[in-house]
Amino acid sequence: MNTIKKSDFVTSIADSLQHISYYHPLDFVKAVHNAYKREKNQAAKDAIGQILINSKMCAVGKRPICQDTGIVTAFIKIGSQCRFDCDDTLQEMVDEGVRLAYKNPTNPLRLSVVASPATERKNTKDNTPAVIYTEIVPGNTLEVHIAAKGGGSENKSKCVMLNPSDSIVEWVKKTVPTMGAGWCPPGIIGIGIGGTADKAMVLAKESLMQPVDIDELIERGPANKLEELRLELYNAINGLGIGAQGLGGLTTVVDVKIAQFPTHAASLPVALIPNCAATRHTHFVLDGSGPAVLKTPDINEWPDISLGTGDEVKRVFLDGITKEEISTWKSGQTLLLNGKILTGRDAAHRRIQMLLEEGKPLPEGVDFNGRFIYYVGPVDPVGDEVVGPAGPTTSTRMDKYTNMMLEQAGLIGMIGKSERGDATIEAIKKHGTVYCMAVGGAAYLVSKAIKKSRVVAFEDLGMEAIYEFEVEDMPVTVAVDSxxxxxxxxGPTFWQKEIAAM
Known part of the structure; x- marks a missing residue:
C-alpha cells in the first residue's frame, strides 16, 4: 500500500497546470510545423506561423499560450493499493492545486469559471471547481491526465445519437463546417463512440489526451479498422478546406483521436470535441515518493519561424481613420494596426445595451464613434508587461450586439477571431465598416504589439472590463471588408475545390 501525500498531489496539480499554460506538447508543435511546411494558402500559412512563433515565445517567457487559460479537466486513476494521508476529498485537493496554479503571482492565469451558470454567473475568482473523472484501477500508483480547455473550442462540442447503420464520417463531414472557426484550427478532433450520450462525450474528451501521431500512422499504414476510421476522418475533415483560423487551406486538423465503448444494440452515440491551437494537457504518475517531476522541453525542439512584412502587408493608423480609407481595404488583406483601440466582450456589450436602452450615456471615456473595438479578455500583466497575453475571443458571440454598436454607438471597425454571421456581414456592408481577424492561439505574440493599456470602464468585470489599448503593428487580416x-x-470554398482537384 503506497501513501500519497496531499501536499505532493496538490503541488503536482498546480505545477502541471502552470507547465501546460506555457509549454505546448512537443508532438503537437511538430505536427503544426509539418502543417506549416505543407500549407499552400499564404494567409493560412502566416496564421500557422504566428501560432508557432507564439508557442516558442511562451515556452521561453513562461507566459500563457492563450489568454483563455481554460477550465480544468482531470482524469484520475487511483490504484486500489494506494491511499492519501488525509481525509480531504479528491475534489478539494484538485481545487486547491487549481487555486495555487491560477493565482500564481509569477504567471497568473485568467480566472474564467463562473458559478450558478443559469442564473448569477458570478466568477469564482480562483478558476475552481475543476471537472474530475475518477477510476479505481489495480496497482499502487495514482495516474493523472490533466488539461485546461478554453471556451472557444469547448463551445463547439457536438453529440448525436445515430442509427447503428449511419455513417460516422458523413455526420462529421456535415458537422465540422457548422462549427465555424471559433475553435481555432488547426487543432485536434476527439471522437467518442459508444456507451450512452454522456459516456460518448467523456470518451471524446479523454481521447484528446492521446499523443499526436497521425503522420506516423500515415507512413506505416493502419493496423486495424479503428485506425482506418481515424485516417478516413482526418482526410475528410481536411478535405473541407476550412484551414487555419477558417481562412481556407490544406490543414484544418493535425490529428483525429477516437475512443470507443460498448453500447446498446439500438444505439450509436457519437461525440465530437475539438482541441484548439492552444492544445494544453499533460500526464503524471505519483507513487508516494514525492511530487511529479515534469520534464522541461528543449527549446531547440521549436522551429524558428519569421513572418515577412512585404509589399502585400499594409501599415494603417487608426486614430482619426475614416470610412473612406476603410473602404480601400480588401477581404484577405494583411494589416498592421497602429493607434488606440477600445476593448469589449460579452459582459461589456450587455451593459452598453442596457445603458442605451435606458437612454443613459456611456461611461466617461467610452466613445466608440469612429473607433475600433477588440474582442478580448486579457491575462493580468506581470513585471514590466503592459498587458498579459491578449488574443481575440470568438466574435460570433458579439453578433447580436453588432448592429447596435454600428448604428447607435458609431463603431466603424471590429477585431476578433473566427467568422461573422450573415446578418452581421450585412450590417457591416450597410454601414461601410470592417471586421478584422487576429489569430486565435497567438495571444502572447499579440500582446507584444500593445504598448499602453488602461481600464476605462466596468472595472468590476475584471478581464471583461473595457480597456483602451495603444497598439503598434498589431497583425490582423481583413475578414469582412466594407x-x-x-x-x-x-477561403474555404476555394480551397475545398483545390483539395478536390489535388
Whole structure:
C-alpha cells in the first residue's frame, strides 16, 4: 500500500497546470510545423506561423499560450493499493492545486469559471471547481491526465445519437463546417463512440489526451479498422478546406483521436470535441515518493519561424481613420494596426445595451464613434508587461450586439477571431465598416504589439472590463471588408475545390 501525500498531489496539480499554460506538447508543435511546411494558402500559412512563433515565445517567457487559460479537466486513476494521508476529498485537493496554479503571482492565469451558470454567473475568482473523472484501477500508483480547455473550442462540442447503420464520417463531414472557426484550427478532433450520450462525450474528451501521431500512422499504414476510421476522418475533415483560423487551406486538423465503448444494440452515440491551437494537457504518475517531476522541453525542439512584412502587408493608423480609407481595404488583406483601440466582450456589450436602452450615456471615456473595438479578455500583466497575453475571443458571440454598436454607438471597425454571421456581414456592408481577424492561439505574440493599456470602464468585470489599448503593428487580416466580402466564406470554398482537384 503506497501513501500519497496531499501536499505532493496538490503541488503536482498546480505545477502541471502552470507547465501546460506555457509549454505546448512537443508532438503537437511538430505536427503544426509539418502543417506549416505543407500549407499552400499564404494567409493560412502566416496564421500557422504566428501560432508557432507564439508557442516558442511562451515556452521561453513562461507566459500563457492563450489568454483563455481554460477550465480544468482531470482524469484520475487511483490504484486500489494506494491511499492519501488525509481525509480531504479528491475534489478539494484538485481545487486547491487549481487555486495555487491560477493565482500564481509569477504567471497568473485568467480566472474564467463562473458559478450558478443559469442564473448569477458570478466568477469564482480562483478558476475552481475543476471537472474530475475518477477510476479505481489495480496497482499502487495514482495516474493523472490533466488539461485546461478554453471556451472557444469547448463551445463547439457536438453529440448525436445515430442509427447503428449511419455513417460516422458523413455526420462529421456535415458537422465540422457548422462549427465555424471559433475553435481555432488547426487543432485536434476527439471522437467518442459508444456507451450512452454522456459516456460518448467523456470518451471524446479523454481521447484528446492521446499523443499526436497521425503522420506516423500515415507512413506505416493502419493496423486495424479503428485506425482506418481515424485516417478516413482526418482526410475528410481536411478535405473541407476550412484551414487555419477558417481562412481556407490544406490543414484544418493535425490529428483525429477516437475512443470507443460498448453500447446498446439500438444505439450509436457519437461525440465530437475539438482541441484548439492552444492544445494544453499533460500526464503524471505519483507513487508516494514525492511530487511529479515534469520534464522541461528543449527549446531547440521549436522551429524558428519569421513572418515577412512585404509589399502585400499594409501599415494603417487608426486614430482619426475614416470610412473612406476603410473602404480601400480588401477581404484577405494583411494589416498592421497602429493607434488606440477600445476593448469589449460579452459582459461589456450587455451593459452598453442596457445603458442605451435606458437612454443613459456611456461611461466617461467610452466613445466608440469612429473607433475600433477588440474582442478580448486579457491575462493580468506581470513585471514590466503592459498587458498579459491578449488574443481575440470568438466574435460570433458579439453578433447580436453588432448592429447596435454600428448604428447607435458609431463603431466603424471590429477585431476578433473566427467568422461573422450573415446578418452581421450585412450590417457591416450597410454601414461601410470592417471586421478584422487576429489569430486565435497567438495571444502572447499579440500582446507584444500593445504598448499602453488602461481600464476605462466596468472595472468590476475584471478581464471583461473595457480597456483602451495603444497598439503598434498589431497583425490582423481583413475578414469582412466594407463591401461585405467575407474571407471565411470565400477561403474555404476555394480551397475545398483545390483539395478536390489535388
Amino acid at each position: 463591401s461585405g466580402e467575407a474571407v471565411h466564406k470565400t
